[in-house]
Amino acid sequence: MPHAILTDIEGTTSSIAFVTETLFPYARERLPAFVAAHPDETAPILADVAAAEPGDPVATLTRWIDEDRKATPLKTLQGMIWEDGYREGAFTGHIYADxxxxxxxxxxxxxxxxVFSSGSVAAQKLxxxxxxxxxxxxxxxxxxxxTxxxxxxxxxxxxxAKAIGLDPADILFLSDTPQEIAAARAADMQTLLIDRDGGTGDITTFGDIAA
Structure with missing residues (x-):
């Protein structure tokens, strides 16, 4: 029995389609107006983006959304935009029943x-x-x-594991991405690869886990 369970979100607890078909388009459509309406809050984010790639940071961020770039400035800004959507009831967070x-x-x-996700901590909590x-x-x-x-x-x-205060071997990590599973296993964590399509994963749903 693990002492702790660490889970991914996209494709693991939640549908990939919810992220790609609901969250990403919502942020993409509203990004320019949100940046214009919140100059003080977004200025540090735009500066980080410009430092990473010279040019128009808003255009860069829009392209990063299309590329599903796992960049911290993008994830931070997306979380800020999604907060409005959740609070306005534009959508609710999809979580599989299992x-x-x-x-x-x-x-x-x-x-x-x-939780360990490429989405910001704020977005995860939302x-x-x-x-x-x-x-x-x-x-x-x-x-x-x-971060x-x-x-x-x-x-x-x-x-x-250090932040949690447990030996890695006492933590079970769940993800749908083989490369993440390999990285966690290399750190001596217990791992289970979930494949909700019934492919080559260790489990198909959370109901398959004995813990």
Missing amino acids: AVAALRRWHAAGIALY LFGHSDAGDLTPLFSGYFDT TGPKREAVSYTAI
């Missing part, structure tokens, strides 16, 4: 739950806080994003 049931069961059993199943944030003990490190590098998982 994931909701398992997360509640694990929490009740005393297993600490954490998704779980405004989910189809209601506010799920009380189930979680902490959140990690790309901790890249999801495909073992050092990130070592850092997470």
Whole structure:
């Protein structure tokens, strides 16, 4: 039995389609107007983008959305825009029913739950806080994003284990991405690859997990 479970979001707890067909287009459409309406809040983000790629930072950010770039400035700005959408009721965060049931069961059993996603911590809290199943944030003990490190590098998982205060071997990581699973395994975490299409993963749903 793991002492803690660390989960990815996109393709793991939540539908990839929700992210690509709802969240990304919502942010893309509203990005220029949001930046114009919030100059003080977005100025540091735009400066980081311009430092990474010279040119119009808004155009760069729009292209990064189209490329699904895992860049911290983009993820931070997307989270700020999505906050408006969640609070206005434009959408709710999609969470698979099997994931909701398992997360509640694990929490009740005393297993600490954490999230590691390329989306910002703020965006993660919004998704779980405004989910189809209601506010799920009380189930979680902490959140990690790309400010901790890249999801495909073992050092990130070592850092997470240190922050949690557990030996990596006592943590189970769940993801739909083989490269992330490999990185977590290299850091000595327990891992399960989920493939909701029933392919070559270790599990198809959270209901397949004995913990």
